[in-house]
Amino acid sequence: MTIDPSAQIHPSAHVEPGARIGAGCRVGPFCLIGPEVVLGRAVEVKSHAVITGRTEIGEGTVIFPFATIGEIPQDLKFQGEDTSLVIGARNRIREHVTINVGTGGGGGVTRIGDDCLLMAGAHVAHDCQLGNKVILVNNAALAGHCVLEDEVIVGGLSGVHQFVRIGRGAMIGAVTMVTADVIPHGLVQGPRGTLDGLNLVGLKRRGAGRGDITALRDLVAALGQGTFRDTARARSAENPDCALVREVLDFILGPSDRSFLTPR
Structure with missing residues (x-):
C-alpha cells in the first residue's frame, strides 16, 4: 500500500493493502478502497463510497457518497477474468452511480474520459467507452459495450442498448430508449427513440x-x-x-x- 503523505484518509475509511493513493487525495468516512485501486493526484472520495477492482481514477475526480466504482460486471458470462476500469481526470461522479470493470470478451477495459458528469443513479456497464465531457443525467443507464463519443448528453431515466454507438455532440432526450446507433450531433427523443433532427443548441x-x-x-x-x-x-x-x-x-x-x- 502506498499513501502519499499529503493525502487525508478518514480514520473510519478502510484502505486495503496494495492500494495507491496520490498526493492531495481525500478519502472520507466509511469508504472502502480496494487493493488494486489507484487514485491520482487530488482525487476526492466522499463518505460511504466503494472503489474496488483494478480501477484507476485520474487527477481531480470527485466521487460522491454511496457510489460503487469498479465492481464486477452484471454479466452472467463473467468468470472472474482480470479486467479493469480506467477513469480520466476532473470527472464528477455523483451519488449512487455504479460503474463496472470490463469483461474478457469485451476488450477487458471500461473507460471514461475527462471532464464527465455522471449524475445520481447513473449506470455504466462493462466495456463501455466514454469520451470527454459526457453527461449522464440522473438514472441514465448504459448497457455493456456502448461507445459514447465526446460531449454526448443522455437525458434522465434513459437507457442505451448494448453495443450502441452515440456520435460526438449527440443529445438523447429524457425517458428515451436508444436501440440503434446515433449519428454525431443528432437529437433523439421519444419512448422508443427516433432521430428527431440535429442538436442545434449544442452545435x-x-x-x-x-x-x-x-x-x-x-x-x-x-x-x-x-x-x-x-x-x-x-x-x-x-x-x-x-x-x-x-x-x-x-x-x-x-x-x-x-x-x-x-x-x-
Whole structure:
C-alpha cells in the first residue's frame, strides 16, 4: 500500500493493502478502497463510497457518497477474468452511480474520459467507452459495450442498448430508449427513440456556422430517404468540404453491428 503523505484518509475509511493513493487525495468516512485501486493526484472520495477492482481514477475526480466504482460486471458470462476500469481526470461522479470493470470478451477495459458528469443513479456497464465531457443525467443507464463519443448528453431515466454507438455532440432526450446507433450531433427523443433532427443548441454552442448546419440538415434529410450506409457511401464519394458532414459520414461508415436511428 502506498499513501502519499499529503493525502487525508478518514480514520473510519478502510484502505486495503496494495492500494495507491496520490498526493492531495481525500478519502472520507466509511469508504472502502480496494487493493488494486489507484487514485491520482487530488482525487476526492466522499463518505460511504466503494472503489474496488483494478480501477484507476485520474487527477481531480470527485466521487460522491454511496457510489460503487469498479465492481464486477452484471454479466452472467463473467468468470472472474482480470479486467479493469480506467477513469480520466476532473470527472464528477455523483451519488449512487455504479460503474463496472470490463469483461474478457469485451476488450477487458471500461473507460471514461475527462471532464464527465455522471449524475445520481447513473449506470455504466462493462466495456463501455466514454469520451470527454459526457453527461449522464440522473438514472441514465448504459448497457455493456456502448461507445459514447465526446460531449454526448443522455437525458434522465434513459437507457442505451448494448453495443450502441452515440456520435460526438449527440443529445438523447429524457425517458428515451436508444436501440440503434446515433449519428454525431443528432437529437433523439421519444419512448422508443427516433432521430428527431440535429442538436442545434449544442452545435451553436460549439461555434458551428449557418452553412455547416444547413449542410448537416441536408445530409439528415437525404439519410431519411434511403438506407444510411448506402446514402453515406454515395455522399462520401462526393468528397464534401464540410468537416461536420465528413464527421457524420465517417461515423456511419465506421465499424458497427447495429443499425442507425432514422428520422421520423
